[in-house]
Amino acid sequence: MSNTLNLTLQIWRQEATDAPGSFQSYTVRDVPDDASFLEMLDTLNETLIDGGSVPIEFPHDCREGICGTCGVMVNGRAHGQEKGTAVCQLHMRKFNDGDTIIIEPWRATAFPVLRDLVVDRSALDDIVAAGGFVSVPTGNAPDANEIPIPKDVAESAMDAASCIGCGACVAACPNSAAQLFTAAKLWHLNSLPQGQPERYRRSEAMVDTMEQFFGSCTNHGECYEACPKEISLDFIAYMNRDYVKSKLVNRKLASQR
Amino acid sequence: MQETTEDASALRGSSLNGSSLNSQVPDGPMADKWENHKFNIKLVNPSNKRKFKVLIVGTGLAGASAAASLAELGYEVEAFTFHDTPRRAHSIAAQGGINAAKNYPNDGDSVHRLFYDTVKGGDFRSREANVHRLAQVSVDIIDQMTAQGVPFAREYGGLLANRSFGGAQVSRTFYARGQTGQQLLLGAYQQMMRQVGLGKVKLHTRMEMLDLVTKDGEACGIVCRNLVTGEVTSHSGHAVVLATGGYGNVFYLSTNAMACNVTAAWRAHRKGAFFANPCYTQIHPTCIPASDEFQSKLTLMSESLRNDGRIWVPRNPDETRAAADISERDRYYYLEEKYPSFGNLVPRDVASRNAKTVVDKGLGVGPLKNGVYLDFADAIKRDGKATIEAKYGNLFQMYERITGEDPYARPMRIYPATHYTMGGLWVDYNLMTTVPGLYACGEANFSDHGANRLGASALMQGLADGYFVLPYTIGDSLAPKLGTEPVPTSDPVFQSSEQGVRDRISRLMSIGGTKSPDYFHRELGKLVWNYIGMERTEAGLEKAITEIQALNEEFWRDLRVLGDTDTINSSIENAGRVADFFELAELMARDALDRAESCGGHFRVESQTEDGEALRDDEDFSHVSAWEWQGEDTIQVKHAEELAFEEVPLSQRSYK
Ligand SMILES: Cc1cc2nc3c(=O)[nH]c(=O)nc-3n(C[C@H](O)[C@H](O)[C@H](O)COP(=O)(O)OP(=O)(O)OC[C@H]3O[C@@H](n4cnc5c(N)ncnc54)[C@H](O)[C@@H]3O)c2cc1C
Ligand code: SF4
Ligand code: FES
Numbered sequence: 049m050s051n052t053l054n055l056t057l058q059i060w061r062q063e064a065t066d067a068p069g070s071f072q073s074y075t076v077r078d079v080p081d082d083a084s085f086l087e088m089l090d091t092l093n094e095t096l097i098d099g100g101s102v103p104i105e106f107p108h109d110c111r112e113g114i115c116g117t118c119g120v121m122v123n124g125r126a127h128g129q130e131k132g133t134a135v136c137q138l139h140m141r142k143f144n145d146g147d148t149i150i151i152e153p154w155r156a157t158a159f160p161v162l163r164d165l166v167v168d169r170s171a172l173d174d175i176v177a178a179g180g181f182v183s184v185p186t187g188n189a190p191d192a193n194e195i196p197i198p199k200d201v202a203e204s205a206m207d208a209a210s211c212i213g214c215g216a217c218v219a220a221c222p223n224s225a226a227q228l229f230t231a232a233k234l235w236h237l238n239s240l241p242q243g244q245p246e247r248y249r250r251s252e253a254m255v256d257t258m259e260q261f262f263g264s265c266t267n268h269g270e271c272y273e274a275c276p277k278e279i280s281l282d283f284i285a286y287m288n289r290d291y292v293k294s295k296l297v298n299r300k301l302a303s304q305r
Numbered sequence: 306m307q308e309t310t311e312d313a314s315a316l317r318g319s320s321l322n323g324s325s326l327n328s329q330v331p332d333g334p335m336a337d338k339w340e341n342h343k344f345n346i347k348l349v350n351p352s353n354k355r356k357f358k359v360l361i362v363g364t365g366l367a368g369a370s371a372a373a374s375l376a377e378l379g380y381e382v383e384a385f386t387f388h389d390t391p392r393r394a395h396s397i398a399a400q401g402g403i404n405a406a407k408n409y410p411n412d413g414d415s416v417h418r419l420f421y422d423t424v425k426g427g428d429f430r431s432r433e434a435n436v437h438r439l440a441q442v443s444v445d446i447i448d449q450m451t452a453q454g455v456p457f458a459r460e461y462g463g464l465l466a467n468r469s470f471g472g473a474q475v476s477r478t479f480y481a482r483g484q485t486g487q488q489l490l491l492g493a494y495q496q497m498m499r500q501v502g503l504g505k506v507k508l509h510t511r512m513e514m515l516d517l518v519t520k521d522g523e524a525c526g527i528v529c530r531n532l533v534t535g536e537v538t539s540h541s542g543h544a545v546v547l548a549t550g551g552y553g554n555v556f557y558l559s560t561n562a563m564a565c566n567v568t569a570a571w572r573a574h575r576k577g578a579f580f581a582n583p584c585y586t587q588i589h590p591t592c593i594p595a596s597d598e599f600q601s602k603l604t605l606m607s608e609s610l611r612n613d614g615r616i617w618v619p620r621n622p623d624e625t626r627a628a629a630d631i632s633e634r635d636r637y638y639y640l641e642e643k644y645p646s647f648g649n650l651v652p653r654d655v656a657s658r659n660a661k662t663v664v665d666k667g668l669g670v671g672p673l674k675n676g677v678y679l680d681f682a683d684a685i686k687r688d689g690k691a692t693i694e695a696k697y698g699n700l701f702q703m704y705e706r707i708t709g710e711d712p713y714a715r716p717m718r719i720y721p722a723t724h725y726t727m728g729g730l731w732v733d734y735n736l737m738t739t740v741p742g743l744y745a746c747g748e749a750n751f752s753d754h755g756a757n758r759l760g761a762s763a764l765m766q767g768l769a770d771g772y773f774v775l776p777y778t779i780g781d782s783l784a785p786k787l788g789t790e791p792v793p794t795s796d797p798v799f800q801s802s803e804q805g806v807r808d809r810i811s812r813l814m815s816i817g818g819t820k821s822p823d824y825f826h827r828e829l830g831k832l833v834w835n836y837i838g839m840e841r842t843e844a845g846l847e848k849a850i851t852e853i854q855a856l857n858e859e860f861w862r863d864l865r866v867l868g869d870t871d872t873i874n875s876s877i878e879n880a881g882r883v884a885d886f887f888e889l890a891e892l893m894a895r896d897a898l899d900r901a902e903s904c905g906g907h908f909r910v911e912s913q914t915e916d917g918e919a920l921r922d923d924e925d926f927s928h929v930s931a932w933e934w935q936g937e938d939t940i941q942v943k944h945a946e947e948l949a950f951e952e953v954p955l956s957q958r959s960y961k
Pocket of ligand 2: 210213214217232271275276277278279
């Protein structure tokens with residue numbers, strides 16, 4: 049049988065991007081410890097509506113840790129304290145009765161707050177649009193087994209491709225860098241045979257686009273600590289290597305035209 | 306056979322006076338239909354494609370693949386999603402895999418076998434020609450996705466791995482760990498983002514379509530609300546494609562993401578698109594049971610778990626011992642006992658209904674007695690913990706995170722939950738709805754899965770529609786429009802549609818009642834689950850209609866939506882979606898009432914075999930029921946599309 053918790057919540061409220069924001073204090077009572085963190089917020093919202101107050105906007109959709117929509121700072125940590133867990137998968141049994149929980153949106157210049165806990169992460173899409181793909185128009189593909197791929201290579205690509213695009217890495221980074229996100233996408237494609245023809249074009253385009261929006265990486269590793277998919281920091285090293293090489297290779301390719 | 310008698314229609318509470326529908330299935334032998342059709346339909350010449358603008362609503366597997374492919378062909382494409390980025394579409398959550406008739410494992414698969422299995426699995430309620438085409442193009446999907454860099458699972462030799470899924474007799478399922486939907490969606494998303502980067506697709510995120518606009522009976526555009534600013538805008542094109550997903554959230558609790566809804570399809574339905582087989586919904590047998598009233602959604606545990614887990618309940622309803630302490634003699638392995646040859650691997654609908662039966666008898670397990678055990682103790686004893694962990698580690702971890710229970714030490718608790726909707730907008734062979742110029746792809750249409758979908762076939766269908774069907778068939782309706790401009794958004798049809806959208810929002814905002822949209826959604830969900838869930842009876846369905854109407858009336862009287870309309874306001878978004886769910890739920894009940902047979906996921910208690918299995922009535926119901934909107938206070942009219950089974954002989958399913 050589940051226990052219940054009484055909690056104090058300090059939640060960031062902000063009406064619009066250019067409006068000032070502030071923390072508001074709320075108490076929630078009798079939260080079952082089987083509830084998820086977001087269900088706890090649902091309950092608070094129901095209470096707010098009952099009392100005639102405008103509910104809190106927070107991002108969420110799948111509630112299974114896969115869509116990457118959710119994401120808030122819980123007591124200063126992106127997605128909360130449980131490692132490798134998106135906040136939608138965080139459950140209240142990880143908290144104690146009487147706790148105060150501080151809940152804020154992702155904080156990064158590239159992620160403006162839209163309202164309350166909801167931010168705009170579309171800069172991440174711009175990085176993908178710059179080169180995070182293999183150019184293979186529909187109908188042009190060879191048989192799928194024509195190019196064998198060693199199992200380990202496929203597994204490593206899959207490790208990188210598991211990124212859910214939540215932006216916690218950016219939120220956790222003291223410099224608001226998007227290295228982990230970008231590196232994950234780059235390594236996913238750069239490590240596969242299918243990704244080779246565009247490898248250096250992609251590396252240069254994605255990194256340059258990333259740098260337009262996000263800060264620089266100074267190797268703190270906070271991104272990895274926050275990442276719900278535990279994307280490896282190694283990918284950042286691979287990205288840096290490919291990026292450096294891309295400057296040379298791309299120049300050389302251009303001169304061969 | 307179409308229902309015509311007045312008595313029959315009065316009895317079933319529906320008006321059955323509609324005409325029959327033409328599916329535009331091409332002539333010729335089944336295996337040649339698609340090739341012949343591609344040759345015979347009208348084409349748009351490459352240099353003319355840029356003169357056509359196509360609006361695509363929804364950027365999940367179906368929408369993103371369609372947007373990318375049409376843009377590559379040269380069409381001018383605008384894509385709309387209410388998500389903040391296309392990569393969040395609900396397709397992302399699919400776990401198990403995607404089918405294709407590649408026959409890589411050399412175990413006897415073929416286009417014909419996949420076609421056959423899908424028609425039979427759909428309990429003979431799908432259109433043969435569509436299913437055959439789906440099986441044909443399935444092989445191209447795997448090639449396409451692999452070339453895009455989808456990291457499918459591989460064998461040590463470097464070739465693609467396959468597994469058998471959902472009791473299939475061949476291994477035709479491709480997968481990427483337990484994240485196949487994620488990887489496929491990212492593939493389609495990347496392909497579309499490339500076109501966005503090239504300026505060939507104009508992407509509108511956080512934009513919700515709230516109306517379809519038609520002129521002279523043809524689709525000419527949509528009206529959307531910007532979910533950040535609240536602005537209501539018109540968008541016009543030569544054709545509109547809806548790839549807006551399924552309506553499983555009408556049950557409130559389901560495995561669907563929170564935002565999934567029927568609004569786009571329903572708004573199109575109100576503008577003339579027939580809605581087919583709304584009562585065909587799929588209840589997935591292996592989900593984590595609800596823990597309390599505040600539960601917001603249910604989580605699917607992959608079907609693959611049934612390959613090694615044994616399903617049982619205690620024989621004694623008053624059992625108090627922990628699972629491990631209950632002796633073999635006191636355990637009821639109901640699937641293994643009832644279905645000796647298929648055992649725990651019976652199809653989804655059969656597994657689900659049997660779970661309901663034992664729980665209804667009071668044999669359920671867990672604090673709320675609302676689940677059954679899925680037990681890995683024997684598998685762990687047989688294969689060792691390490692093997693089970695390698696196979697299902699991710700799933701076990703997810704289970705533990707949600708329930709706080711360790712499934713290595715005690716059995717999982719599972720219960721069925723709504724998962725997928727086979728019903729949807731009626732489309733012809735070209736994927737065009739009954740509104741000329743309006744197409745529907747993916748889960749949003751009704752096609753291909755009949756009354757029951759086989760595992761790993763929805764991803765296949767979404768990508769088939771978007772990559773390999775629509776890009777050809779859309780030309781047929783566009784070609785004759787060469788030289789015409791899209792209807793300008795200043796046209797009165799757009800103005801009045803925009804006004805309608807604004808008025809509806811104002812109406813929802815101004816009710817000033819006491820209860821939240823979520824409250825009504827939850828209550829509606831209970832009605833739908835209880836009366837239009839795993840078992841349906843005539844009396845229950847009639848009651849459902851009355852109760853849904855009463856709750857709907859209360860909704861429009863006592864709804865409370867707070868906040869403003871010119872900002873992010875999820876209450877107003879939900880309110881509109883719930884309002885549409887009410888109308889859909891009523892139609893689901895009418896459709897279920899009208900279909901006085903059992904088939905696939907639709908189980909009418911009055912129509913069962915002596916053993917309690919689903920009993921089809923091919924004489925009276927071998928048709929698609931497509932419902933036509935008649936206005937708010939009038940019962941919808943049913944049109945029938947007769948189904949003929951020429952290639953796959955009709956037979957009753959049996960899993961004994
Ligand atoms: C938990 C789970 C597991 C599954 N596992 C499998 C599996 O293993 N294999 C399999 O084959 N199938 C599986 N399925 C089913 C499959 O995932 C879906 O049927 C399929 O992905 C649907 O794709 P879609 O493109 O049609 O719709 P979706 O992916 O749902 O996309 C809908 C799109 O429409 C947009 N949209 C909707 N309405 C509007 C509107 N009004 N305005 C603007 N945009 C709108 C959304 O933003 C979104 O972009 C699973 C489903 C679930 C729930
Ligand atoms: S790398 Fe990790 S934290 Fe960053 S976006 Fe991807 S999943 Fe989120
Ligand atoms: S809501 Fe989808 S990852 Fe959390």
